[in-house]
Amino acid sequence: MDTGILAYGGYIPQSRLQRSEIAKAHTWFAPGLRGLAKGERAMANWDEDTVTMSVEAARDCMTGLDRDDIAAVYMASTTFPFQDRQNAGIVADVLALKSGIMTLDVGSSQRAGTSGLSIALQTSAAANNTTLLVTSDKRRTKAASPLEMTTGDGAAALLLGQGNVIAKHLGSHTEAVDFVDHYRDENNNYDYGWEERWIRDEGYLKIAPAAINALLEKTGVKAEDISTFCFPVAMARVAGMLAKNLGIPGDAVADNLQANCGEIGAAHAVVMLVHALEHAKPGDKILVAGFGQGCDALLFEATDALASYPARRGITGHLARRREETNYNRFLAFNGLINMERGIRAETDKNTGLTTLYRNKHMAQRFVGGLCTACDTPQFPKSNICVNPDCGEVGTQEDHPFADKISHLNSYTADKLTYSPDPPSYYGMIQFDGGGRLMNDICDIAPDFELQVGMSMRMMFRVKDYDNNRGFRRYFWKATPTDEALASQKTNKGE
Amino acid sequence: MATGIKDKVAILGMGCSNFGERWNDNAEDLMVEAFVEAIGDAGIEKSQIDAAWLGTGIEEQHVGKSAVPLSMALRLPYIPVTRVENYCASGSESFRGAVYAVASGACDIALAMGVEKLKDTGYGGLPQRNRGSVNDMFWANASAPGSFAQLATAYTSKFGVSAKDLKRAMAHVSIKSHDNGSKNPKAHLRNKITEDKVMNAPMIADPLGLFDCCGVSDGAACAIVTTPEIAKSMGKKDLVTIKAMQLSGSNGTEAQHNSWDGSYFATTRHAAARAYKEAGIDNPRKQVSLFDVHDCFSITELVTMEDLYISDEGRAVNDIMDGFFDADGEIPCQIDGGLKCFGHPIGASGLRMIYEMYLQMNGRAGERQRSEEPTIGMAHNLGGFPHQNICSLTIVGKEGV
Known part of the structure; x- marks a missing residue:
């Protein structure tokens, strides 16, 4: 063979x-x-x-x-x-x-x-x-x-x-x-x-x-x-x-x-x-x-x-x-080639407990949430009690991966106050098709790009925080506009 | 069957420090300032206080843990003291502790103190801090303005209000609070502003500009409460009593279940329905005569007026532009300047709102006194983010109303 x-x-x-x-x-x-x-x-x-x-x-x-x-x-x-x-x-x-x-x-x-x-x-x-x-x-x-x-x-x-x-x-x-x-x-x-x-x-x-x-x-x-x-x-x-x-x-x-x-x-x-x-x-x-x-x-x-x-x-x-x-x-x-004044807000300790990470690894690294077997509601993070107000069953959730799901933006902002290595910090409520949502960071937004309520998003794996005191970094998933969303904006702008 | 809190507890005395950038004062100094006014107003001895509650939001910035900083600052005589914290609704939480203690009969007289010393961070705005070891792994890199700004995007999308019209209504909210704050000697911000200034201010978190955001202040506020009977036995007249205290906390539905559209506060709606019922109010737009709401951001005040069932859904913009909530409007909102201009020392804010209600109902609000004394006032104190928060409502009013 x-x-x-x-x-x-x-x-x-x-x-x-x-x-x-x-x-x-x-x-x-x-x-x-x-x-x-x-x-x-x-x-x-x-x-x-x-x-x-x-x-x-x-x-x-x-x-x-x-x-x-x-x-x-x-x-x-x-x-x-x-x-x-x-x-x-x-x-x-x-x-x-x-x-x-x-x-x-x-x-x-x-x-x-x-x-x-x-x-x-x-x-x-x-x-x-x-x-x-x-x-x-x-x-x-x-x-x-x-x-x-x-x-x-x-x-x-x-x-x-x-x-x-x-x-x-x-x-x-x-x-x-x-x-x-x-x-x-x-x-x-x-x-x-x-x-x-x-x-x-x-x-x-x-x-x-x-x-x-x-x-x-x-x-x-x-x-x-x-x-x-x-x-x-x-x-x-x-x-x-x-x-x-x-x-x-x-x-x-x-x-x-x-x-x-x-x-x-x-x-x-x-x-x-x-x-x-x-x-x-x-x-x-x-x-x-x-x-x-x-x-x-x-x-x-x-x-x-x-x-x-x-x-x-x-x-x-x-x-x-x-x-x-x-x-x-x-x-x-x-790339750390210039000694920038990042402000006091940048001093926040980004310590990650290694026990905390290991215990929550599937949530943080794999973006795995829960699916309630009683009411079929996908949810993030996975929890002991179903979030559906009409369900509330205990211990019914199975692992449910979200990483490859498409979501849509419910709300968003461009935040110039919070510390970000590349301000403004974009984030918003993303709602996954079929259920589940999360107030989540948004990545790869160009300054001239306009987010919109309803825009389709996909997930990318990124560094969440750098802990420069200890030389650690933690990862999580961020939302970015789908190729279709990017293309539609180019069309609208006549590019 | 719960009978509620209505008219079971009366305000005996209140105090409030000047709010602002109190560079030369510690949190303890601010607490004493509010306390001296409150106990003088109450006309009691310190030894008559049976128990005390301390509300602070970000204690690691100033007093540290427990209520011991309160009992030490005030030299309280070994009485029960408790520190409470519920985000920015911590002040209301201390008030709730004191009011419930009196209502239960456990105490004759109880004290509630709220304090925050925020101007020790070295920068403007609220302290940037951690949110809990697990939350930090996945929560968005969100600030308060960025979280509340999203109300505006969801609201415009839901009601088809143009971003420009909404921004103008938000501007009116802030202009009105600056007008009111200018008449308040204890307020942090006392300058008047114009629509042009608001609309052209630097953006903080789209679409919230600088003037859509409240001040970050140092300050303390204090309440001493007792039963109406004891108050009267001390010779107090024209009592202001507690009509309702209701609180609602998010349970994850907004943050994790797709049934919330992001344009309103689910907690406020639940708490408001219960509070009006407890107070026996069936038409709040007609019966409430004064509001002090948690205007941490202009958009918060705007949607809150709908969540409190004063403006119809999607109609707050109209009420605001009609001047309904102005100091000389139908129901003044933030007649003291609100969080926006009186200032927002987190733990003190809930008590500061009640302080203003108390002054207005006693005709003691000075230059900003409403000509027709309000009879029913609602204080709305919010903590957290639109998608997960605490809403604490207090209705106070003249006894017998």
Whole structure:
């Protein structure tokens, strides 16, 4: 039976910071940045990290699929929110997966995404089971660094296993070379990097060909038969030079999404692979490589199943869910690059009792409420006594998930008084179709967007609060307008 | 069969501190200020007080826990003291404790004190604070103005009132309270304002602007209550008695069940129906002669006038614009300036409302005295958020009315 990709999904945060704005702020100091000042980079909101973005990519990937089939969750990143609390474990919990699964974080290298993919394919083939690979990065970059310009935030997810695959895994090869083009030790937040020309000539153009040639030899596929070549490198022309040297057709070189997204660190190879699958046709051979202290190379062949693969947002859809950000200061503030006066209101202690969290984990992380078996009233949170005034039965509620339900706005406000890292704070009463409601935070509202009573909303997994005193963060779900609500407003405004 | 509280308890004396930014006073100083006035008004000795209740909302900002700060500040002679808290309705809660104690016969004379010292946070507005360890995991990042602002969005959507018309009616609510507050020497805010100023003020929580929000103040208010018989035996005439005290707390229906549309206070409606019944009022629009409602925000006052069954549903805008609730209107509302201008020291507010009723019914309200002395007054004290709150109603009136 074929092993390969059963499903894919992606996630790109809504805001796209204009690189011209970054350059405008820095060219007095670093005029060389002007050369990179084209296009835009995806920028995570203040309440997004690699766990929340991974969850969104995973939800996208699992559209219409049974999560009970998942036997393992691997998360690949170089920017995990937690150094010691398994991040893949958070993702698995949020997705309400059963506890009898393998969870694992893969990190420490820009090829963590492809290494995780390679290992997931191997273990799924060996154990004949299904693995969910999520990969996300939100690299911390110093102000005025080239990386600040070329990096983007986002995530991708792949469901890997055997059966009706949409892309068959033809083979993998890894070259492990301790080539230190950049590094970040345990005491530092930012990368230290070496000269780009050296990285290109001695790194990309020597180490990657070794891995790719070995893969082609192993699989018996000719370079000229490659349909899509996903090589995640921001540096212009490198992927093209590599393709030319290897004999891969020039038109097979995949868009590195530098113009409209930026390079998403360790996740970018998989992001490009998902993007390639969104545009592939059955029979296409897709070569994906990940570079970092060596190189992973993997080869896939799209199957007939791809033609009937159900639609989802994916990378393409999320790239279209876009808001232009022209305020570089907001990026600095969200990423801790500027010492802002946040006011005394920001001092509120956001302590989370770990006992409280564990006891209420299904409510807070999974967004599970209750369904009264006596009167069929869905309600949030789940409670001992039914909230329906005509029922009031005790002990009748079953777990009832709300995360994937659509709701409508009953009331809302834009609050400029309460502390928010991105004021105003939007929240309102959301009412779920079929029952249940909640006064809830609303995320990803652009300043020119107008909420309306009755507007349809969907849920997204986000950071609720950062506890900076203790280095903890707690997560919850927030409402955001559905794609239909966003589209209808664009239509009304004549856009 | 409960017979209710009507005419079983009379106000013996009341006091109220100046409200405002009392930078140089502690909560204890404010309590003493209100107490000295109240006990002087009552004409009793401290030793005659049988029990006392203290209402505060955010005690961690000032006095700390228990009612011991009250008994220490007033040097009460080892009598029973109790601290009560019910959000912004804490002042009414202390009054309820004292009134019920007298009505039960357990006490001859009881004292209710409400106090709040809010201007020690370092910033404007109510203190930003935690809401409980489980609530903090999922409650929206909501402030008071943001929560109450949503009444306006739900109200416009329900009744088809334009946002502009509603905002103008809300502006009238605030202009009226500033006019009234300007005549009140104890009020926090004594400046008059114009519609232009209200409409063009900075937005706090859409659609509530700066002048749609009440003041955040320091202050204390105090009541001493007894039975009408004891009051008369002390030579008191023209008694103001308690006609009804009703309270209603949300049970989750508004917050968690889809039967509430967000445009009104379910608690107020329940409490109002019971309070009118207890007081023997069957036509409140004709029988109540004075209102002091919990105008924490202009929109709160607007919808409350419907929830108290004074304006028909969807018609408060008209009554307000017609001047029905103005100081010289049919039924004045916030003749003392209300929370808006008298100020809102949380624990004191419920008692402050009753203080104004008491003064007006005794013809002692000075420049703001209603020409025709009110005979029945309702104090409406609210705590929490529109979707989960406490509503506490007190009806007082002249004895025999």
